[in-house]
Structures are given as structure tokens and as C-alpha cells.
Amino acid sequence: MFQSLDPVHVLNALQNGxxxxxxxxxxxxxxxxxxxxxxxxxNVAVLKxxxxxxxxxxxxxxxxxxxxx
Numbered sequence: 001m002f003q004s005l006d007p008v009h010v011l012n013a014l015q016n017g018x019x020x021x022x023x024x025x026x027x028x029x030x031x032x033x034x035x036x037x038x039x040x041x042x043n044v045a046v047l048k049x050x051x052x053x054x055x056x057x058x059x060x061x062x063x064x065x066x067x068x069x
Contacts, residue, residue, distance in 0.1 A: 018059075023060075024064075
């Protein structure tokens, strides 16, 4: 999961005219930072709830990207 996506940036983008926001993140099983993963999961849950309440959830998409090593 990600640790550097700030939900405030997503909300600001949508409120300032962006059609949508796409986040490409590593899947939870590939995350190297346990604390970052937990924080990110909480942030995404809160963000999605806020976006749903604002009627903007359909304008946010989260994609998991596996890295090949």
C-alpha cells in the first residue's frame, strides 16, 4: 500500500476542478513498511467515506501495481 498519498491532496484536486484522481499503489502484500501500510489503509477508508458523502467517490480510482523484480 502507499504511505505518501495525502487524502487532502485528492480532495483539493477534486474541489479545484480535476475530473478525477487515480492513485497507483503497491498491493498490501508487497508493502515493505508495515506502519505505512496500516496508515495508508486507514487513510483510504476515511478518504473513500468522505468522497462518498460528497458524491465524488466515482471520481477517485485506486489501482494496485505489482512491480516485477
